[in-house]
Structures are given as structure tokens and as C-alpha cells.
Amino acid sequence: MTILVVEDEIKITRFIKKGLEMDHYTVDIAYDGKEALEKAEINNYDLIILDIMLPKMDGIEVCKKLREAKVETPIIMLTAKNTVEDRIKGLDAGADDYLVKPFAFGELLARIRALLRREKTVKNTELQVGDLTLNPATHEVFRENKEISLSSKEYRLLDYMMRRPGHVCTRTMIGEHIWGYNFKDDSNVIDVYISYLRRKIDKGFRARLIHTVRDVGYKIQDKKPKIKTINVSAS
Numbered sequence: 001m002t003i004l005v006v007e008d009e010i011k012i013t014r015f016i017k018k019g020l021e022m023d024h025y026t027v028d029i030a031y032d033g034k035e036a037l038e039k040a041e042i043n044n045y046d047l048i049i050l051d052i053m054l055p056k057m058d059g060i061e062v063c064k065k066l067r068e069a070k071v072e073t074p075i076i077m078l079t080a081k082n083t084v085e086d087r088i089k090g091l092d093a094g095a096d097d098y099l100v101k102p103f104a105f106g107e108l109l110a111r112i113r114a115l116l117r118r119e120k121t122v123k124n125t126e127l128q129v130g131d132l133t134l135n136p137a138t139h140e141v142f143r144e145n146k147e148i149s150l151s152s153k154e155y156r157l158l159d160y161m162m163r164r165p166g167h168v169c170t171r172t173m174i175g176e177h178i179w180g181y182n183f184k185d186d187s188n189v190i191d192v193y194i195s196y197l198r199r200k201i202d203k204g205f206r207a208r209l210i211h212t213v214r215d216v217g218y219k220i221q222d223k224k225p226k227i228k229t230i231n232v233s234a235s
């Protein structure tokens, strides 16, 4: 389980990191809002602990932007003020829970456990785009009830795109998510894997689900088939 801790006060990050690691979580840290956004869009964290008062971009903004980008990672917001407005702002921005500073570490751990339990159910929920389904619990992929066998990279790529239906997945997002944080887009490896996926999930089926977004990347979407005019020749 990997948790992203977003907080600019080094003393607090150290304290949270140490405590979480003692509880066997893996911890990554971001010290400002922009770094948090970049890291959270690329990595598949299990949970994010997000302070509101941050340099460059505040926690509320980070949270809003993540939800807009369809990043559904559970977020616990840390707030310095225990005001109703602050809590409402956080929850409205898409946070799942909040904790008022200073907090008891045991309470943070309990809230993390509660969110992760809930998330397990969500993560294992079947994904569906048109007649394509992906079951995260069994790793089974079906289209029109026909089982499709994928390699592990193809599976991760499809899972990543199906969690963002209708949204553009840029080459950088895909590259860094599947091939790692230092991915350099100087090869055609992504296009190659997309072509493998297309061959397996699109070829021979009613409609194409994987769409190229020119110069940017790809998206998966079930577009309603257009009604074509058929020209019947007179001869």
C-alpha cells in the first residue's frame, strides 16, 4: 500500500512518514501542490494525505484538479482550522475525509484503514466501456462476452484507460504510469502497445473503442456509431 503525503512542513512530513512506515505503508512525499498533482496523476497511490495550506497550489485546488482528471484515489484532507466552511470546502472539492491538525496518529491510521476498506470494494468493481468489461479482481477482460487474453502491460494500459473513459490519456501519463516515472517519450513503444490492444479489443468488433487524439495521446470511449449513407450504384 503506497500513500502520498502532501505537506510542506518538513517536521510534520517526517512524523507522518515515520508513523506510516512503522505501520508498513510505503510513503511518497510531495512538498507543494504542483508536485502533488504531478505525482498523483502518474502514480497509482492507494491513498493521499493532503494538507490544505501548501505552496504553489493549495490542497483544495489540488483535490479539485485530481477529481477533474478522474483520479479517484481516496483523499484525507488535513486542515489547520476546525471551521465548518473549511471542512465543507474540502469535501466539496472531492476529499473523502478530513482531519484537524494537531491530530492523534492513531486516529489518522484508523481513518486510513476505513478508507482503504471502502476503496477495496471500489477498486474491484468491474470497469465497463461499451460492451468491453474488465474485472480488476480476476483480471478477466471480455468484449461481447468473448474473453480476451492480454499481456500484463496490455492489461495495465487498458485498466489505466478504462478508469478514465472519455478522457485523453497523454503519452506522458501512459508512459510514466506503465513504464515508470522517468519515462522519456522518444520511442514509439506506446503506439506499439496501443496497436496490440486495438488488435485484441477492437479488431472485428462493431465499433472502435480506442481513439487517437492527434498529437496528444489516446482515449477509450464508446461512441455511438454514425449512420452512414449508403450509395447504391444504379448499374
Ligand code: CA
Residues within 6 Å of the ligand: 007, 008, 009, 051, 052, 053, 054
Ligand atoms: Ca502546510
